[in-house]
Amino acid sequence: MPGAIGTAGAALLPWLGVALLGAVVLAIVFARRMLFLVLIPVVVWAVAIAPSLPTPATTSSAAPLTIVSQNVRAHSGGAGASAEELAASGADVIALVELDGDSLGAASEALAERYPHSYAVGTVGVWSRYPIVAAEPLTLGLDWKRALRVAVEGPESEIALYVLHAASVRPGHQDGRDTMLAGLARTVTADPADALVVVGDFNAASTDPAMNALRTGLDWVRPTDGSLGLTWPAAFPLTRIDQVFARGVTVLSSTTVHAGNSDHLATKTVVDG
Structure with missing residues (x-):
């Protein structure tokens, strides 16, 4: 419905x-x-x-690539701490959304030495240990940039990574979010990349009908830690609105982690790189 x-x-x-x-x-x-x-x-x-429902973790002989993503809550002052803790979790690629000017600066300072490759636009940013060989901003039907696409040269192959900060949902006001999710579905469907991962704050629960088109073209990444992977609010998660989708990669594990003082848990996904 x-x-x-x-x-x-x-x-x-x-x-x-x-x-x-x-x-x-x-x-x-x-x-x-x-x-x-x-x-x-x-x-x-x-x-x-x-x-x-959760699914078992898998193994692969390929080199793993760990991708973490978190909404760091604009104006919270916690982006630097989130960046530090996510880096300490062993992440190869860190995606942060709901960035303001101060939080972007704090995250960039915290990650500069360990993650030499980065790209940020609007409210979203990505930092990588591996080279970013292409990057572009995405509006997905809105008037300002709340998403991006980068190509990360992983340990064994190139992976297209999309980072999304979907428009907020309030009673009677969800057209912006639905427009972005529909635009994202069209964009990833047309993307020729063999390996593709989408992360971020979708402002949509896992079974939201607005994500049906995404589910048609991509695999929704289910938790492998035995939980439902609920991410918001962080103090007592009631729903999963921070999602991960993939195509052309093997998902080895997927879980959530606390980081910083955000009201969102971070997602942590390991794929064959």
Whole structure:
């Protein structure tokens, strides 16, 4: 169901399972004859949530490439700390979004020596241990730049990396986000790169209908740590709005990590490089 109802439903979907579990328990204790009726919405929920469930980690003989991404929360003063902690996590490529002038400067200063290759535009930036051989800003249908594409010369192959800071969603106002997600889907579909990864703050839960076009052309990267990979708010994550998509790479692992004082957890994804 597209629009605001679909967006809200996708955000609430993981927690509907808790309510349904309570309903099943109540039916078993007080009204077993109603159990069959209660199980119908349970099955529907299970089918809906299945694409977001965790998957096992895999291994590869190829050299790994670790990509981390975080919304560092503009004007929080924590971008430098986030950059330091993400670098310490073993990242090869660091993508940061919701950057303002001060946070961009702080992150650049923290990462300059260890990540000599970088590109930033608008509210997004990327820092890499490996050479960035191409870079371009993306508006994705809006009037200002909230996304970028770079080509990273990884340890074994070139990977196209998209970094997205989707427009915010508020009750009755999600057209900007939907425009960006649709534009992103068209752009990555037309991208000739053999290996491609998309990271960032999508402002859309994992099963949001606005991401259907992206799911058609790319693989949504599921967590491999046994969790649902919820990322926001960081203090008690309720939904996953920081996403990872991929095409043409093997995802070895995917998890979330705390970094800095942002209200978003970071995503950490390891692919064969």
